[in-house]
Amino acid sequence: MKVNFTIYGEPVGKERPRFNLATKRTYTPNKTKSYEELIKWLYQSKVKHYFEGYIKMTLRCYYSIAKVIVKRLKSRKK
Template identity: 40%
Template sequence: MEVRFTIRGEPKGKGRPRFCRNTGHAITPKDTVNYETLVRTEYSAAYPEFKFPDGTMLDMRIMAYYSIPKSASKKKKASMLANEIRPTKKPDMDNVVKIIADSLNQVAYRDDTQIVDCQCRKFYSETPRVEVIIRSIEPK
Protein backbone atom coordinates (compact mmCIF):
# COMPACT_ATOMS: atom_id res chain seq x y z
CA MET A 1 0.00 0.00 0.00
CA GLU A 2 1.13 3.55 -0.71
CA VAL A 3 -0.26 6.90 0.46
CA ARG A 4 0.58 10.35 -0.94
CA PHE A 5 -0.41 13.75 0.38
CA THR A 6 0.75 17.37 0.28
CA ILE A 7 1.12 19.98 3.01
CA ARG A 8 0.84 23.44 1.46
CA GLY A 9 3.05 26.27 2.68
CA GLU A 10 6.68 26.74 3.65
CA PRO A 11 8.34 23.61 5.12
CA LYS A 12 8.73 23.74 8.89
CA GLY A 13 11.02 21.85 11.22
CA LYS A 14 10.38 20.43 14.66
CA GLY A 15 11.05 23.13 17.26
CA ARG A 16 13.05 22.45 20.40
CA PRO A 17 10.94 22.13 23.53
CA ARG A 18 11.30 24.91 26.09
CA PHE A 19 11.42 24.09 29.77
CA CYS A 20 9.45 25.91 32.43
CA ARG A 21 11.72 26.68 35.38
CA ASN A 22 8.88 26.64 37.90
CA THR A 23 7.38 23.26 37.01
CA GLY A 24 10.20 21.57 35.07
CA HIS A 25 7.73 20.63 32.32
CA ALA A 26 8.63 20.79 28.63
CA ILE A 27 6.56 23.15 26.50
CA THR A 28 6.29 22.53 22.75
CA PRO A 29 6.50 25.76 20.67
CA LYS A 30 3.16 26.93 19.18
CA ASP A 31 4.58 26.87 15.62
CA THR A 32 5.39 23.18 16.02
CA VAL A 33 1.97 22.34 17.47
CA ASN A 34 0.19 24.24 14.66
CA TYR A 35 2.24 22.58 11.90
CA GLU A 36 1.75 19.10 13.41
CA THR A 37 -2.00 19.75 13.41
CA LEU A 38 -1.82 20.84 9.75
CA VAL A 39 0.06 17.63 8.80
CA ARG A 40 -2.52 15.46 10.59
CA THR A 41 -5.38 17.37 8.95
CA GLU A 42 -3.95 16.99 5.43
CA TYR A 43 -3.35 13.25 5.93
CA SER A 44 -6.83 12.70 7.40
CA ALA A 45 -8.45 14.63 4.54
CA ALA A 46 -6.69 12.45 1.95
CA TYR A 47 -7.05 9.13 3.84
CA PRO A 48 -9.85 9.50 6.41
CA GLU A 49 -10.15 5.80 7.25
CA PHE A 50 -6.66 4.41 6.52
CA LYS A 51 -3.95 3.56 9.03
CA PHE A 52 -1.04 1.19 8.34
CA PRO A 53 -1.33 -1.97 10.46
CA ASP A 54 0.82 -2.25 13.60
CA GLY A 55 4.20 -3.80 12.90
CA THR A 56 4.20 -2.89 9.19
CA MET A 57 7.65 -1.76 7.99
CA LEU A 58 7.35 1.65 6.32
CA ASP A 59 9.33 3.67 3.77
CA MET A 60 8.80 7.45 3.97
CA ARG A 61 9.80 9.89 1.20
CA ILE A 62 9.62 13.63 1.83
CA MET A 63 10.11 16.32 -0.82
CA ALA A 64 10.33 19.77 0.77
CA TYR A 65 9.84 22.67 -1.65
CA TYR A 66 11.07 26.03 -0.31
CA SER A 67 10.05 29.40 -1.70
CA ILE A 68 12.54 31.27 -3.86
CA PRO A 69 13.99 34.36 -2.12
CA LYS A 70 12.61 37.62 -3.53
CA SER A 71 16.19 38.94 -3.80
CA ALA A 72 17.19 36.19 -6.29
CA SER A 73 18.14 37.43 -9.77
CA LYS A 74 16.32 36.05 -12.82
CA LYS A 75 19.33 33.89 -13.67
CA LYS A 76 19.61 32.52 -10.12
CA LYS A 77 15.84 31.97 -9.97
CA ALA A 78 16.00 29.94 -13.21
CA SER A 79 18.83 27.84 -11.74
CA MET A 80 16.78 27.26 -8.60
CA LEU A 81 13.74 26.13 -10.59
CA ALA A 82 15.96 23.81 -12.68
CA ASN A 83 17.27 22.23 -9.44
CA GLU A 84 20.83 23.36 -10.22
CA ILE A 85 20.77 25.30 -6.93
CA ARG A 86 19.06 23.62 -3.98
CA PRO A 87 18.23 24.99 -0.53
CA THR A 88 20.99 24.96 2.07
CA LYS A 89 18.90 26.87 4.59
CA LYS A 90 16.85 26.09 7.65
CA PRO A 91 14.92 24.12 8.61
CA ASP A 92 17.37 21.22 8.55
CA MET A 93 16.03 18.18 6.79
CA ASP A 94 16.23 16.04 9.95
CA ASN A 95 13.86 18.46 11.68
CA VAL A 96 11.48 18.33 8.68
CA VAL A 97 11.46 14.52 8.88
CA LYS A 98 10.94 14.64 12.66
CA ILE A 99 7.91 16.96 12.53
CA ILE A 100 6.22 14.94 9.76
CA ALA A 101 6.95 11.53 11.33
CA ASP A 102 5.88 12.61 14.83
CA SER A 103 2.69 14.25 13.51
CA LEU A 104 1.49 11.02 11.93
CA ASN A 105 1.83 8.89 15.09
CA GLN A 106 -1.55 7.27 15.84
CA VAL A 107 -2.93 8.76 12.59
CA ALA A 108 -1.14 7.05 9.67
CA TYR A 109 0.59 4.39 11.79
CA ARG A 110 0.86 3.33 15.42
CA ASP A 111 4.35 4.79 15.95
CA ASP A 112 7.13 6.29 13.82
CA THR A 113 9.40 3.44 14.92
CA GLN A 114 7.70 1.55 12.05
CA ILE A 115 9.62 3.75 9.57
CA VAL A 116 12.65 1.69 8.56
CA ASP A 117 13.65 3.65 5.45
CA CYS A 118 13.40 7.40 4.93
CA GLN A 119 14.54 10.00 2.41
CA CYS A 120 14.17 13.77 2.58
CA ARG A 121 15.03 16.02 -0.36
CA LYS A 122 15.00 19.82 -0.53
CA PHE A 123 14.13 21.87 -3.64
CA TYR A 124 13.06 25.40 -4.57
CA SER A 125 9.64 26.09 -6.05
CA GLU A 126 7.26 28.96 -6.68
CA THR A 127 4.67 27.03 -4.66
CA PRO A 128 6.22 26.06 -1.30
CA ARG A 129 4.95 22.74 0.04
CA VAL A 130 5.93 19.38 1.44
CA GLU A 131 5.00 16.21 -0.47
CA VAL A 132 4.93 12.98 1.53
CA ILE A 133 4.83 9.39 0.27
CA ILE A 134 4.55 6.48 2.70
CA ARG A 135 4.80 2.88 1.43
CA SER A 136 4.57 -0.42 3.22
CA ILE A 137 7.59 -2.68 2.74
CA GLU A 138 6.80 -6.33 2.22
CA PRO A 139 9.12 -8.75 4.06
CA LYS A 140 11.19 -10.96 1.74
Protein backbone atom coordinates (compact mmCIF):
# COMPACT_ATOMS: atom_id res chain seq x y z
CA MET A 1 0.00 0.00 0.00
CA LYS A 2 1.24 3.49 -0.87
CA VAL A 3 0.09 6.74 0.70
CA ASN A 4 0.95 10.19 -0.66
CA PHE A 5 0.09 13.52 0.87
CA THR A 6 1.48 17.04 0.64
CA ILE A 7 2.18 19.48 3.44
CA TYR A 8 2.25 23.01 2.06
CA GLY A 9 4.39 25.70 3.62
CA GLU A 10 7.96 25.96 4.80
CA PRO A 11 9.29 22.73 6.39
CA VAL A 12 9.92 23.00 10.14
CA GLY A 13 12.79 21.09 11.73
CA LYS A 14 12.31 19.31 15.02
CA GLU A 15 13.68 21.41 17.86
CA ARG A 16 15.58 19.96 20.78
CA PRO A 17 13.62 19.27 23.95
CA ARG A 18 13.83 22.00 26.58
CA PHE A 19 14.44 21.59 30.27
CA ASN A 20 12.56 23.47 32.99
CA LEU A 21 14.84 24.06 35.97
CA ALA A 22 11.96 24.78 38.37
CA THR A 23 10.03 21.55 37.72
CA LYS A 24 13.06 19.51 36.60
CA ARG A 25 11.13 18.19 33.59
CA THR A 26 11.74 18.24 29.86
CA TYR A 27 9.17 19.53 27.41
CA THR A 28 8.73 19.84 23.65
CA PRO A 29 8.80 23.41 22.29
CA ASN A 30 5.44 24.76 21.05
CA LYS A 31 6.64 25.26 17.46
CA THR A 32 7.59 21.58 17.17
CA LYS A 33 4.46 20.37 18.92
CA SER A 34 2.11 22.38 16.69
CA TYR A 35 3.87 21.27 13.48
CA GLU A 36 3.72 17.61 14.55
CA GLU A 37 -0.01 18.02 15.25
CA LEU A 38 -0.50 19.57 11.79
CA ILE A 39 1.21 16.60 10.11
CA LYS A 40 -0.81 14.15 12.21
CA TRP A 41 -4.07 15.92 11.30
CA LEU A 42 -3.22 15.97 7.57
CA TYR A 43 -2.31 12.27 7.61
CA GLN A 44 -5.43 11.23 9.52
CA SER A 45 -7.65 13.25 7.18
CA LYS A 46 -6.09 11.48 4.17
CA VAL A 47 -5.77 7.90 5.50
CA LYS A 48 -8.49 6.15 7.48
CA HIS A 49 -6.43 3.24 8.87
CA TYR A 50 -3.23 2.72 10.84
CA PHE A 51 -0.22 0.65 9.83
CA GLU A 52 0.95 -2.25 11.98
CA GLY A 53 4.69 -2.87 12.34
CA TYR A 54 7.46 -1.23 10.33
CA ILE A 55 6.92 1.19 7.48
CA LYS A 56 9.17 2.70 4.83
CA MET A 57 8.88 6.45 4.42
CA THR A 58 10.33 8.79 1.81
CA LEU A 59 10.30 12.53 2.41
CA ARG A 60 10.89 15.32 -0.07
CA CYS A 61 11.41 18.71 1.53
CA TYR A 62 11.63 21.85 -0.54
CA TYR A 63 13.14 24.86 1.19
CA SER A 64 13.21 28.42 -0.07
CA ILE A 65 16.62 29.81 -0.94
CA ALA A 66 18.26 31.64 1.96
CA LYS A 67 18.49 35.43 1.65
CA VAL A 68 22.28 35.33 2.00
CA ILE A 69 22.60 33.08 -1.04
CA VAL A 70 20.23 35.25 -3.08
CA LYS A 71 22.32 38.33 -2.24
CA ARG A 72 25.53 36.53 -3.29
CA LEU A 73 24.01 35.44 -6.59
CA LYS A 74 22.81 38.99 -7.32
CA SER A 75 26.24 40.45 -6.52
CA ARG A 76 27.97 37.93 -8.85
CA LYS A 77 25.69 38.85 -11.76
CA LYS A 78 26.79 42.51 -11.59
